[in-house]
Every structure is written in C-alpha cells, then in structure tokens.
Amino acid sequence: MSTVRTAVRVEGVVQGVGFRPFVYALATGLGLTGLVGNDLDGVFAEVEGPAAAVSEFLRRLERDAPPLARIERVSTRAITPVSSPEFVIAASEAQTGLRRTLVSADTATCADCLRELADPADRRHEYPFINCTNCGPRFTIVRDVPYDRPLTTMAPFAMCERCAAEYHDPADRRFHAQPTCCPACGPRLALDDGSEDPLHAAAELLRHGRILAVKGLGGYHLAADAACEQAVATLRQRKHREDKPFAVMAADLAAAADLAEVDAAAAALLTSPARPIVLLPRRPGAAVAHATAPANRQLGIMLPYTPLHHLLLAALARPMVLTSGNVSDEPIVYRDGEARDTLKGIADAFLTHDRAIHVRTDDSVARSFRGRPMLLRRSRGYVPGPLAVPTGFPRPLLACGAELKNTFCLARGGHAFVSQHIGDLENAETLRSFTEGIEHFRRLFDIDPEVVAHDLHPEYLSTKYALELDLPAEGVQHHHAHIASCLADNGEQGPVIGVAFDGTGYGTDGTIWGGEFLAAGLTAFERGGHLAPVPMPGGAAAIRQPWRMAAAYTGDAEVARRHQDHWSAVIAMAAKGINSPLTSSAGRLFDAAAALLGVRDAINYEGQAAVELEQLADPGEAGEYPAAVEAGEGPFQARGADLLYAVIEDRTGRVPAPVIAARFHHGVAALIENGCLLLRATVTRLEARGFRVLVHSRVPCNDGGISLGQAVVAATRS
Ligand SMILES: [Zn+2]
Ligand SMILES: [Zn+2]
Secondary structure (H helix, E strand, O other), X not given: OOEEEEEEEEEEEOOOXXXXXXXXXXXXXXXXXXXXXXXXXXXXXXXXXXXXXXXXXXXXXXXOOOOOOEEEEEEEEEXXXXXXXXXXXXXXXXXXXXXXXXXXXXEOOOHHHHHHHHOOOOOOOOOOOOOEOOEEOOHHHEOOOOOOHHHEOOOOOOOOHHHHHHHHOOOOOOOOOOOOOOOOOOOOEEEOOOOOOHHHHHHHHHHOOOOEEEEOOOOEEEEEEOOOHHHHHHHHHHOOOOOOOOEEEOOOHHHHXXXXXXXXXXXXXXXXXOXXXXXXXXXXXXXXXXXXXXXOOEEEEEOOOOHHHHHHHHHHOOOEEEEEOOOOOOOOOOOHHHHHHHHOOOOOEEEEEOOOOOOOOOOOXXXXXXXXXXXXXXXXXXXXXXXXXXXXXXXXXXXXXXXXXXXXXXXXXXXXXXXOOOEOOOOHHHHHHHHHHHHHHHHHHOOOOOEEEEEOOOOOHHHHHHHHOOOOEEEEOHHHHHHHHHXXXXXXXXXXXXXXXXXXXXXXXXXXXXXXXXXXXXXXXXXXXXXXXXXXXXXXXXXXXHHHHHHHHHOOHHXXXXXXXXXXXXXXXXXXXXXOOEEOOHHHHHHHHHHHOOOOOOOOOXXXXXXXXXXXXXXXXXXXXOOOEEOOOOOEEEOHHHHHHHHHHHXXXXXXXXXXXXXXXXXXXXXXXXXXXHHHHHOOOOOOOOOOOOOOOOOOOOHXXXXXXXXXXXXXXX
C-alpha cells in the first residue's frame, strides 16, 4: 500500500481549545507520523502513512473535533513523504504579523472536570477553579494575544510540578490548557469572615436568609436563597431594583423543570456550553419567592457554569437567586476594590477569590422561539465568538452601536466581532467599558478600522465617540440597522420588507421613529410606512410615564381622573406641540394601551409597561382589534389610535383586562400583516409568492444587535 503525506491547515477557533492534543491522539491512534503546530493562521499539520489511514484522519478531523473548536475551513495538499519516524507537536514560532486566530468564549465546566470535582480520590476534588482545555475561563481572563498563560490573569499563579507535567503532555486533557491549576498552585476561595471552609460557610449564610456577593467569571453576582421571601425582598430593596426580574440558578435540568416548563429547545440552551439565562414559562406554585419576578409569568433560569457554582448549589441544595452585582442600572462590578465599595451596603458577606477578571462580562439572556434559540443579550459564553458574514467587510471597520443595551462591533474579512453587552451609555463607568472594550478588541483581533459606522442620533455618546475618531464615518438609521442586523444574522442581503417596532430611534426627518415598515437592502432603504405619529407630551417624561401617551393618543377620561393634577397641562402641551416631539414609536403605543388598562402609569425600567401588558394577555383569546392603514402619497400610516379606542370600548363594556390585552396584541400583529401586504405591492423585486419570515437568532433583535447592522450597512457602502 502506498505511503502518502498530506499537509493540512485548519482555520477558525482552533487555539486554546485542545486541538493539537486532539490531532496528536488522532494521528498516533491511526499509526500516522508527522507533526502538528500552531501558527498565526490557526493549526497546521502534516500526516504521513497509508492513504486509507490519512483519509480516515481527515474524515475524523472535522467529525470528532474538540467541543470548543469552531472549524471554519480545512485545506489540504499532497506533499512528498519524508519517512518521519514519529508524530510530534511542533514548537510555536515567534508570532509576528497579522493575527488571524481567534480567542474563544468562556465555557461551562465540562463533564470530565465535573467527574473529577466530585471524586474524593482526585487531587482537584471540590476545587472551585478546576478547568481543562475543554472548559473554563477564556475571554474574561485574556489580557492580550497570543492566548498564552503569561498574557492572562492566571499569570501570577506558577504551575506546580504535577500541573506543569499535565500541561506539557500531549496526551493529557490539560495539554496547553492556559488556565489550568490545582489546590496546590491555583487561585483560592475566601469568605470575608476568614472562615476555614469558605464554601460551606457561604452556603450556611444563604440558608439563613443572608445575601452573598459572589465573584464569578465576568463580574460579581449577588446571591440569595430563591425560596426565601425575606432574603429576596431585602436584596431587591437594597439594590434599589423595584420590579425588574432576578435570574435564578438551578443545580440541573431537573431542578429547573421544577420551577418552569422546559421544552427541548430550552433544555438545549440551558445545558449549552454558553449557559445563558433562559426565559421560561414559570410553573404555578414554583418554589420561588414572590419578589424574584413580581407580576411575571416567566422566570429567567440558568444552570451552573463554574465549578464554584456547582459546589455552592450542591452545598445549598436548592436554587438561588443570582443577579448582577450592581446598584440599580450601573454596570456589573468586576474589580475587587470597587466590589467592596459598591456592594458593601447590599451584601452581608463576600465570597471571593484571587484570580482577576480582566473584562467585565454579564450573563447572556436567551429564549427559545419556535424551536430556535433567540438571544436577547449576547455576552458571556458567546463573546468574542466571530459571526460569519457572507457579504464580508472589504475594509476593516468599527460600528459603535446604539445608546441603550450598547454593543460595538469590529469587523474584517468575513468576520464580525460583536462585543459583550456594554449596557446603557449614560454613566462614566459604562462609557469606560465602551472605550476600553474597543481598544481591547482592536488588539485582540488585530483590526485597525478604516471606517466607522454610527447611529444618526447626534446625542448618542456612541455617535459622538465615532465622530471624534479621525475616520470616514457612515451614519446608519436606527431601524435600518435593526433590519440589516436581522439580514446579517440570517446570512441574507435582501431586499426585504423590514418591520422594526421598538421604543425610540432617530429618523432621517429628525422625528422619533419606532413603528417602521422599511423596504430595505443592506445599502439603503425606503420608508414604506409607519405608525401615525403622535406627540410625546414632555419628551422623555412621556417615556417614564405611560399615562401621558394615553392622554396624547385618546384623552381618556379614566386616565384623566387618575392624573387630575397634571392632566390639563399635559393635554395642552400635546395640542400645542410644546416640548412634545412627534413619534411613530410602537413602544409608546404599547405604553398607552398599558395605561388605559391600568397596568402601569409609570415605569421603573425600560419597556416595563409593554412587558407587563404582554404578561397580562390571555393566551386563550383569539380576537383582535382592527386598525386602519391609510395610504396616500409617501409612506402609508397605520392608525395605532384605532386599537386604543377599541381598548377603551371593551373596557367600558367590562370585558376582562387579559382579554383586552390579548386583542390589542393581535391587533398589532394584524396591523403589521396589513402593512406588509400594502408594502409588498410597492416592492416589485420581492418574491412574487408568499413571504419568508426572517427573525433574529444569533444576535439580539433589540439594540444589542444594532452594531452588527451598522457594520454590514457601512461595509456595503464603503
Ligand atoms: Zn474541563
Ligand atoms: Zn497545580
């Protein structure tokens, strides 16, 4: 049988994920000789042996790749056999030039590590920082590339002999696992009372209704016994968080299923290596304190993703509330000193350790939608995973994102790197995350932007940042960016009828858009239709107080009775257009409906009125309210007010509020359908028969996805 030698190149996320030991084991198992190594482009290998064995090697290379590897391309070429005597791992060359290899995301503790964690005979038994090439911290500890221990926050921990032996053994699961460690040489857990057994002492505190600050992977969390009414209520009060739901961490799928309905898609999300918080329908009578998620039919649940979480939950033996360590809307704290200062008034004790967190990274949030994952916040576990964008980025670029739920995006070649959730760019701390994050990503992925994309809103801090850079700038309208983001998420280019219903986005005419039907491609769009504009009496005050929108839309007498003191002033303001910008926002339409039904007259967090209106809606009700769509010259206008008058009429007729809420939602859906039908006639290039509906999946449909949309729009223009 003939001997062949094949050179193989593997590109994608293939470094720091155990790829070389995998190749080593695969090649030696098949009796092949040759070599494998890392370089700037990824992994290279040469394999030599019988042709059949080499083919088998190539087949298994992709099929059996390590769990964290993301192979984007494998290329092979035949070379002359050299009769190499064995298979070796080649030394890494000095790394200069363009970096094309990719840093992986933080990953939940793997099954092998969990086995060792539970094994009394293992030297890492109950060690809260156990990890291996297949799991553990990555993005949150990386200070620079190449991804090597000295450039991570594990640098101060010198490996003991046994860890070093594993690290250098190509046959070991910890071969070149940069954060590897053990109780003899790695980070240590500490409780601030100096307890000998910090873990069990911490669990004991939780069991007694105390609140614990816990240092996690991307920041500090606040933990409390999820079933303890007093503990969760105290946490809410100390955190100054009035209504926004807290997430719950449950030990495993079975424990999650005790609290909420978990279908197959949700189970896959819960147990995925990214371990997001998954929004699930709450079970009636779930053993969770009322204060966890007041007035909410859903519960955000996640499973443990660090060894510390596994150990803490095992010691506590019941679910715990685990929410970001911060005060009200500030970003999650991640440095030890600031955690002490910020959280000392909230937490009764601190469970910490001495491994630094380099990048602040919140938990991701997801839900399943028709059996497909839908990310609502793309952060820990996903970032900095590249998003492949088929249309590509001929010039390297930076997109600065929106103002709320900000993310930014750096892009080059076929890849977009969307940042972790940065947050609302309204305080200095978040702005620092934004500017430092951009610098960090630039270094990490070696992208030097030649173009910058930004929102049209002149007052967004992300816009101001973009315009201060000395780069050609591309302004991208907010809702166009939403639709382009959806296109990129689905690998499409359009043209499409894009429907963007949200709270606020700056329009090309200087008014506030937010109930938009756009005929859009990546490069450009036409505003095909929108909700009929209404005044927002008091501007931002109308966002905080939904009753003002009910006043502006309908002048409803019942809402007037509840707000007699300000009523005439607000009505006059709206009528005269004083401090009352016009808006076509869908968010404000939902606000008005919520106020009409007495659901909410004032909000404590963004989108609260709409969220609670949705929670109220009776799932068994099929009726819908009609709304006229008026076509004329220019964009058509959909009369949202029609829906609100129908709400008032049913309310007067004493129809139950959950039925009205359902009919309102279906009315909005019908309005969207009618708008699309109307627009289809004007968009001749659209497919003649039927629609294909594209929705977001990999990036959030909210403002967290804006940066990707800006990036793809700017790329097609430049
Ligand atoms: Zn592991
Ligand atoms: Zn060690």
